[in-house]
Amino acid sequence: FGAALLALTVFAQPASAEQTTRQLTDVIPVPVDAKPDPRADFRLDPATAIVAGRDARQVAGYLGGLLRPSTGYRLPVVPFAVTSKIELDLARTAKVGDQGYQLDVTKRGVTIRANTTDGLFAGVQTLRQLLPPSVESKTVQHAKWVVPGGSITDYPRFGERGAMLDVARHFFTPDQVKLYIDQIAQYKINTLHLHLADDQGWRIEIKSWPNLAKYGGSTEVGGGPGGYYTQAQYKDLVAYAASRHITVVPEIDMPGHTNAALASYPELNCDGVAPPLYTGIDVGFSSYCVDKDITYKFLDDVIGELAAMTPGKYLHIGGDEAQATTEADYQKFESQVLPIVAKHGKLAEGWHEIASVNPPVSAIPQFWDTDGQDAATAAAAAAGNKILMSPANKAYLDQMYTPDSPLGLHWAGYVEVKDSYDWDPATAVQGVGEQQVAGVEAPLWSETLTNSDAIEYMAFPRLAGIAEIGWSPESTHDWNSYRERLADQGPRWTAEGIDFYRSPQVDWK
Numbered sequence: 435f436g437a438a439l440l441a442l443t444v445f446a447q448p449a450s451a452e453q454t455t456r457q458l459t460d461v462i463p464v465p466v467d468a469k470p471d472p473r474a475d476f477r478l479d480p481a482t483a484i485v486a487g488r489d490a491r492q493v494a495g496y497l498g499g500l501l502r503p504s505t506g507y508r509l510p511v512v513p514f515a516v517t518s519k520i521e522l523d524l525a526r527t528a529k530v531g532d533q534g535y536q537l538d539v540t541k542r543g544v545t546i547r548a549n550t551t552d553g554l555f556a557g558v559q560t561l562r563q564l565l566p567p568s569v570e571s572k573t574v575q576h577a578k579w580v581v582p583g584g585s586i587t588d589y590p591r592f593g594e595r596g597a598m599l600d601v602a603r604h605f606f607t608p609d610q611v612k613l614y615i616d617q618i619a620q621y622k623i624n625t626l627h628l629h630l631a632d633d634q635g636w637r638i639e640i641k642s643w644p645n646l647a648k649y650g651g652s653t654e655v656g657g658g659p660g661g662y663y664t665q666a667q668y669k670d671l672v673a674y675a676a677s678r679h680i681t682v683v684p685e686i687d688m689p690g691h692t693n694a695a696l697a698s699y700p701e702l703n704c705d706g707v708a709p710p711l712y713t714g715i716d717v718g719f720s721s722y723c724v725d726k727d728i729t730y731k732f733l734d735d736v737i738g739e740l741a742a743m744t745p746g747k748y749l750h751i752g753g754d755e756a757q758a759t760t761e762a763d764y765q766k767f768e769s770q771v772l773p774i775v776a777k778h779g780k781l782a783e784g785w786h787e788i789a790s791v792n793p794p795v796s797a798i799p800q801f802w803d804t805d806g807q808d809a810a811t812a813a814a815a816a817a818g819n820k821i822l823m824s825p826a827n828k829a830y831l832d833q834m835y836t837p838d839s840p841l842g843l844h845w846a847g848y849v850e851v852k853d854s855y856d857w858d859p860a861t862a863v864q865g866v867g868e869q870q871v872a873g874v875e876a877p878l879w880s881e882t883l884t885n886s887d888a889i890e891y892m893a894f895p896r897l898a899g900i901a902e903i904g905w906s907p908e909s910t911h912d913w914n915s916y917r918e919r920l921a922d923q924g925p926r927w928t929a930e931g932i933d934f935y936r937s938p939q940v941d942w943k
């Protein structure tokens with residue numbers, strides 16, 4: 435009897451994750467609504483085609499590119515119905531808004547419907563996670579490519595789910611940024627905030643002020659060679675992000691965090707003397723010269739060139755940690771800069787300090803502090819401004835996980851996987867409720883990060899949690915469910931080559 439029981443126990447274990455059909459809810463971010471139908475599983479086969487009309491062809495091409503390497507199937511994109519299909523249907527779809535989708539799986543195929551191509555793309559990310567993890571492999575795998583039967587209706591809680599990459603403290607090449615774009619897109623992140631200028635480096639070519647990039651971009655933290663994006667490279671990055679349905683928000687930090695610019699042009703300094711380039715990691719020591727006209731001529735040129743090559747609505751003007759600028763000067767400075775942003779047809783985003791200058795109602799302060807309160811941010815929310823949520827002790831991807839983390843800073847505390855998941859954007863900041871929240875963003879500062887492995891180690895798993903908080907309804911929030919779904923992502927990340935942190939809080943598969 436004992437032996438029989440033992441045998442039973444052994445047989446009750448699934449042989450491997452690959453052989454079990456996945457559940458319709460085994461997805462991050464967890465969908466709004468899922469109705470499984472176990473009799474309706476669909477299995478991809480060599481004859482499966484991707485059906486898409488003209489408007490959906492870009493997403494179809496992306497989907498084919500994802501599935502072909504591991505399945506080895508041809509997966510042609512065709513305009514008409516076939517027997518075994520994944521269909522992308524851009525059609526009026528009730529309830530899912532402009533970013534959501536409806537996904538239906540029957541024995542004959544998968545249909546994703548959405549009102550927009552953004553919605554179709556989001557649905558594709560869900561489909562991808564419904565397939566076995568080895569679908570992420572870059573070489574042909576022998577697996578049963580089964581998609582669990584049923585229907586999903588899904589749409590985001592907040593419009594903006596962002597990731598920020600600091601390319602100023604350490605420079606990352608266009609290919610490194612593209613890799614990160616591909617990685618964040620799978621969690622329905624729709625905004626990439628690029629921190630393009632700080633004390634240690636200026637990373638974007640400005641044709642009217644060429645020394646910014648050439649000299650101001652010539653180093654980085656630790657004294658490495660730095661680098662910058664030419665305007666052509668930046669436009670290519672913006673287009674690449676757009677192909678992943680991600681909007682780029684470029685940031686030029688000011689009036690502080692400006693040593694690289696001040697070092698490049700002596701006339702931007704109050705005393706007319708350029709400071710040396712800076713390769714340390716202190717903050718709060720630099721400021722533009724608020725009383726000089728040239729400061730605003732300079733910023734008009736910079737913002738003008740940046741606006742002209744940025745299709746998104748928002749430019750980020752920093753505004754944080756201006757300890758080297760007096761409060762009166764800060765007010766004066768921002769009251770001149772905000773109209774320059776508007777003059778070039780853009781709306782302003784800024785760190786939450788900009789809430790103190792009575793910004794236009796269209797401006798978005800980004801809350802980054804750890805104590806959940808800031809009177810000016812609450813006042814801006816009361817005045818109708820939307821607030822972007824990045825509380826550092828929850829959402830900062832550069833903070834160490836534990837005292838043993840080999841990378842990262844820890845001024846905001848240690849941020850383990852559970853910490854980064856356990857918060858609610860609608861109660862994170864006093865006086866800022868659900869309706870005033872623009873969304874969430876996970877910033878990745880790069881003082882201690884020099885390559886893609888380091889980016890991956892800090893972003894994964896935490897980015898997935900921030901993405902779920904920004905997308906899934908508050909009613910689905912549940913650490914135990916989340917940590918099980920997160921465990922499922924491990925084999926996917928391994929197949930993708932993502933070097934993630936294997937937190938002991940998760941029973942990795």
Ligand code: TNX
Nearest residue numbers: 717754755785802832843879
């Ligand atoms: C604070 S929070 C900063 C950055 C640093 C970061 C390091 C904020 C808006 N500014 O300048 O890189 O801490 O964690």
